[in-house]
Amino acid sequence: MKQDRLKILVIDDDPKVAWILTEGLSGSFDFVSARNGSEGLQMVTTEKPSLVLLDIKMPDMSGIEVLKKLNKIDNRPEIIMLSGHDDTHYVVESIQSGAAEFIKKPFDVKEVEIHINGVLEKNRLKREVSTLKTELRTRSQYDSFIGDSHKIMQVKNLVEQVAGSELTVLIRGESGTGKEIVARMLHNMSGRSEESFTKVNCAAIPRDLLEAELFGYEKGAFTGAHKTKPGRFEVANKGTMFLDEIGDMPMELQSKLLQVLEQQEFVRVGGINTIHVDVRIICATNRNLEEAIKLGRFRDDLFYRLNEITIFLPPLRDRSEDVTLLADHFIDKYKKLYQREASPLGPDAISQLTAAPWPGNVRQLENLIKQVVVRGEESIIADLLAGQSVSTENVLQPVGATSVQNATATPPVEKDYSLKKRVARAVSREEKGLISEVLNRTNWNRRKAAEILAISYRSLLYKIKEYGLNEMK
Ligand SMILES: Nc1ncnc2c1ncn2[C@@H]1O[C@H](COP(=O)(O)OP(=O)(O)OP(=O)(O)O)[C@@H](O)[C@H]1O
Ligand SMILES: [Mg+2]
The missing domain is CATH 3.40.50.2300 (Response regulator)
Structure with a gap:
């Protein structure tokens, strides 16, 4: 040729x-x-x-x-x-x-x-x-994120579009829909993939310890603080911080988080020095944050800041096309893990699985398949499914609520995925914040600020005007 x-x-x-x-x-x-x-x-x-x-x-x-x-x-x-x-x-x-x-x-x-x-x-x-490396990285991520329904393809597209950006992403969806997998994909497909991925489950750490855990503390800050300890944000420096169950973060900590999001800085508990970190934040929740705002349990300014890029993971019952693929994937996974013989599921089993309501979503399907593989009996599927009921526990709940009035209410899906507009808005906001920070640090020495920002003096003047920035006298 x-x-x-x-x-x-x-x-x-x-x-x-x-x-x-x-x-x-x-x-x-x-x-x-x-x-x-x-x-x-x-x-x-x-x-x-x-x-x-x-x-x-x-x-x-x-x-x-x-x-x-x-x-x-x-x-x-x-x-x-x-x-x-x-x-x-x-x-x-x-x-x-x-x-x-x-x-x-x-x-x-x-x-x-x-x-x-x-x-x-x-x-x-x-x-x-280099092409193979990128492809491999993307493919291996996608290989572990199963599904080819329209809804999941939309999620994959969005993940691909925002992974490389520095934008904060909020991942929403019922329990077991794959929020953590998506958070890890975002990290692994980003420029920070060689750095650490730090996960903090805000619901799992007692309220009064969460601040010290996230932001660290100085020696003597409270009884038992025998020595200074850096928090998870400092440890996560340069990497990605995954704040799971963000809806459970206490109000008093939400403002401190907002400061990290806006200025990338905070003060340790009992400390006076400002600590600067370079961390990309990804949050997840299965709570209905809009409801939580109404109830005064979640700050609206934090919500709007987090809500710029929202990835919504649909419940499994709304994408039953994915059930067979997921089931095959888990059969394969547990067959290898437990060294069992297991053949693909028969048509009866498939139709039972496809019709099931899956209140526990993919996690529940995974657990069911695990039992089928371990016990080597497809016939137990009906019994296992009979033990489940559609619970409202999982459906996006307001913070602190125990049930939801209207469990079938449409979850707060982004109505349109007009990512371009959202990204542009977020970029402008980042740009404005950065410019004003550098201007303040240089006491509004515009030439110096332009140098630090690596833009021309004229562009800086233009941007000051565009963003309506004013020197505080
Ligand atoms: N699309 C998927 N492909 C493969 N495995 C998946 C997928 N979605 C979820 N899983 C598996 O299902 C289980 C639950 O997923 P994950 O922990 O990400 O859910 P979650 O949304 O974070 O749930 P929770 O709100 O309870 O923390 C995990 O074992 C995960 O590997
Ligand atoms: Mg999770």
Whole structure:
């Protein structure tokens, strides 16, 4: 099969070089050429070559300077330096600045071809490895998150769209619908995947200990605080913090959490110093937070802050198409785990499972399949299902409530997934917060602030105006 021919750009003030290469290697590559650095830089953008052969000594701009400018381009082509001089310092500087090879002139055309092929092959492998890594990461995440119903596909899309952002995500859904799996997926598919994923279950830690647990404490802050202890937020620095059962967070801690969300800072219990952390927050709840706000048990400002990106996990009864896939997945999982023989479920079993109401959602299905695999009897499914009843326990409940009046009320699904608008709003808010923080820190020294923010002075002035920021005198 004839492969697409690769384009090579020769940047050399001596036209003979491009001519010799074209003569000798036009059977293998397409050559384009530039006679100086600035023309070469332009052609990298317009011609999009796979590789650049770059002369070091040129009148307008040295090859090393061109190389440094090319380094600023995303996905720049590979670069091989050419030079009539092979002084060590040229070679070292070229390689240190990111050139793939250094070839001394005069060269043998065949030798150049070998170098070109070697560099291109290395580059191809590098790209392949990185694509495979990303694919593997995404696929292995999806492999453990089963379901291909329309509703689950929407969840997967949303996860993919927001995972890489720094946005706070609120995951909602009844108990057992997979909120924790989604939180872990968001972390594993984010730029923080190499850092820690810290989970704190706000409902599992006694109220009076939760603050110290999350934010840490100073020695002597309370009886028994014999030494200073950093909290989970500090330990989670650079990683992701998963606040599970956020609906159970006491009111008095909610304002402290809001401060972490807005400024990424807090003070330890009994402390005076502000501690700065870089943590991405993901929250989950099966509570009806809107109801909790009405009852005065959840701060509305915190809710709006958390609710910017909401991923709603539908109950299993609303996506019965997924039941068979999930059941097969769990059979496979427990077959391996308990080293049992187990064949796929028969049509009777499948129809019973598909029709069941699953008040405990996927967790309940998983437990049922586990028992079927362990006991090796499909016939127990009917009995196991008969033991279940549709409980309202699971349905999104207001904080502190024991039952829900209308268990079938439509859960607060995001009516539309107009992610773009939400993301834009969230980005603006982040931007405004960051700009005002830096301006305050630099005492409104706009030039310094622009430098820290790595934007131009003019853009900063524009943004100050756009966001209506005012210097407090
Ligand atoms: N789509 C899915 N694919 C595979 N396994 C799933 C899926 N959804 C849930 N599970 C499994 O079901 C169990 C419950 O899921 P998870 O703990 O994420 O639920 P949850 O929504 O956090 O529940 P809770 O509100 O009770 O904490 C876990 O063992 C999880 O692995
Ligand atoms: Mg959970």
